[in-house]
Amino acid sequence: MVHIILGAALAVLLAGGVSVSSKTTRTRKVENRKAAAEARVAVRFEVRFPAVSSPDTIYLSGNLKEAGAWRPDGMALDRNGHDLAVGVARLPAGSVLEYKITRGSWSTVEKDSAYEDIPNRLFVVPAASEHGRDGVVVRADVAAWADAAPRPASTLTGDIRFHERFGSRHLGNERTIAVYLPPGYETSKARYPVLYVHDGQNAFDAHSSVIGVEWGIDERCQELIESGEIPPVIVVAVWNSDDRMSEYTTAVDTGHGQGGRGRLYEKFLIEEVKPYIDRVYRTKRGREHTAVMGSSLGGLLSLRLAWERSDVFSRAGVVSPALWWADGEIFRRIERSQRPPKISRLWIDMGTAEGGHPEFNVDTLRRLGSLLEKKGYARGRDFMEFVAEGADHSERAWSARVGDILKYLFN
Structure with missing residues (x-):
C-alpha cells in the first residue's frame, strides 16, 4: 500500500x-x-x-x-x-x-x-x-x-432591519431577511433603488457569516452614499437555506446529483420577497431601479435572473460565478437566446487564485465576456469584466471589491 x-x-x-x-x-x-x-x-x-x-x-x-x-x-x-x-x-x-x-x-x-x-x-x-x-x-x-472559534462581535453598521422566519409557499421553508436602509431614510419621503443579495447572512455581519467574515456591504454603502459616490440605496440580504445548492440552480449537475429548484427560488424572490419589500419600504419598484447580486452559485443565479428576468432586474453583480455548473449549462442557455434582454449594468468577475483550477475559471469568465459581446453588449457601457489578481474564492476577497461593484451598478 x-x-x-x-x-x-x-x-x-x-x-x-x-x-x-x-x-x-x-x-x-x-x-x-x-x-x-x-x-x-x-x-x-x-x-x-x-x-x-x-x-x-x-x-x-x-x-x-x-x-x-x-x-x-x-x-x-x-x-x-x-x-x-x-x-x-x-x-x-x-x-x-x-x-x-x-x-x-x-x-x-x-x-x-x-x-x-x-x-x-x-x-x-x-x-x-x-x-x-x-x-x-x-x-x-x-x-x-x-x-x-470565538464568534466575532456583531459588525452591523447603519440602520438594518430583520425579518425572521420569512416563509415561502413556493419553497416550503423559512429564512431570515435583513434590510439595510440608507442614511436619511427615516427623515425623508424619498423612494430608493433596491439591491437584492443572495447568501444574505454573509452580507452585513461577521457574527452571522458562516465563516466569520462579512462582505461589508453595509459599511461600503454608508461610505459611498455619504461621499456621494453612489445614490442612497436599499439592500435586501436574503439568507440562504440548507437547500442552497438546489435553490440557486435550475439545472441538475450530474456530478453533484443536485440542482433544479431555481425556478421556485425565482418565484420566491419575485413573487414573495419583492412585493413584501415594496409594500413595507419606500422603494423604486421598476426594473431600472432593481438589482441583484451574489457570489459562486449566487453569482450564477444572479446572471440567470438578469438574463431571463430583465423585466424585474436590470442590473446584476455576478461575482466569482460557478459557470461550470452542469457542464456550463448557462452558456448554452445564453447562446440559445434570440433576443438579448435589456440589461443596464452587468458586473462579472473572477479571482486568479480561485479553486484548484484558477486558470480555467478565469478563461471561463473571459468566455462569458466574449459571449456577451457576441450578443451585442458593449464592455464598460453594458458590462464590466474584472479579473481580481491574487483573489481567492472567499468572503474576504469579495469584500475587497464590493465597493467597486456597487459604484458600477448604481452609476
Whole structure:
C-alpha cells in the first residue's frame, strides 16, 4: 500500500498508445479507453482532528460525487478513537479531488490554527494500474473547527432591519431577511433603488457569516452614499437555506446529483420577497431601479435572473460565478437566446487564485465576456469584466471589491 501525505508534490500521469490500422486492435483500444475511464482507485482517508466532546461524525465534503458533491455531510468517515476518523472511497482514476473536512455542516468546517479559512485540499487520484487493489492512503490533520472559534462581535453598521422566519409557499421553508436602509431614510419621503443579495447572512455581519467574515456591504454603502459616490440605496440580504445548492440552480449537475429548484427560488424572490419589500419600504419598484447580486452559485443565479428576468432586474453583480455548473449549462442557455434582454449594468468577475483550477475559471469568465459581446453588449457601457489578481474564492476577497461593484451598478 502506498502512503501519500498531503502537501507533497502531485504527479500528473500521461498515457499514450501506438496507432495501428487493425480493426481488432482499434476495438481493443476503445475498450481499453472505456475501461480506463471507468477505472476506480481505492483511496483510504485517515483524518486526525482536535478532540470534541460530542460524538459528531467526521465528513469529507468535496467536488466529486463520491465525496458528497460539496454537501457538508458528504462522505461519512468512521470514528476510530477520540481523534481519528477513517474511510475508503473508490474514486475515478486520474480525477482531481478538492475537499474540506467537516463535522456535518459548514458551521463546523475545518479551519487553520488561527481559525481562519483554508484553501480546498487537493488530491490527484493516480492511475489504477499503479496501485492495484491496495489503493492509496491520504492522511490529513485538522488544526481547528470553525465552531470552536470565538464568534466575532456583531459588525452591523447603519440602520438594518430583520425579518425572521420569512416563509415561502413556493419553497416550503423559512429564512431570515435583513434590510439595510440608507442614511436619511427615516427623515425623508424619498423612494430608493433596491439591491437584492443572495447568501444574505454573509452580507452585513461577521457574527452571522458562516465563516466569520462579512462582505461589508453595509459599511461600503454608508461610505459611498455619504461621499456621494453612489445614490442612497436599499439592500435586501436574503439568507440562504440548507437547500442552497438546489435553490440557486435550475439545472441538475450530474456530478453533484443536485440542482433544479431555481425556478421556485425565482418565484420566491419575485413573487414573495419583492412585493413584501415594496409594500413595507419606500422603494423604486421598476426594473431600472432593481438589482441583484451574489457570489459562486449566487453569482450564477444572479446572471440567470438578469438574463431571463430583465423585466424585474436590470442590473446584476455576478461575482466569482460557478459557470461550470452542469457542464456550463448557462452558456448554452445564453447562446440559445434570440433576443438579448435589456440589461443596464452587468458586473462579472473572477479571482486568479480561485479553486484548484484558477486558470480555467478565469478563461471561463473571459468566455462569458466574449459571449456577451457576441450578443451585442458593449464592455464598460453594458458590462464590466474584472479579473481580481491574487483573489481567492472567499468572503474576504469579495469584500475587497464590493465597493467597486456597487459604484458600477448604481452609476
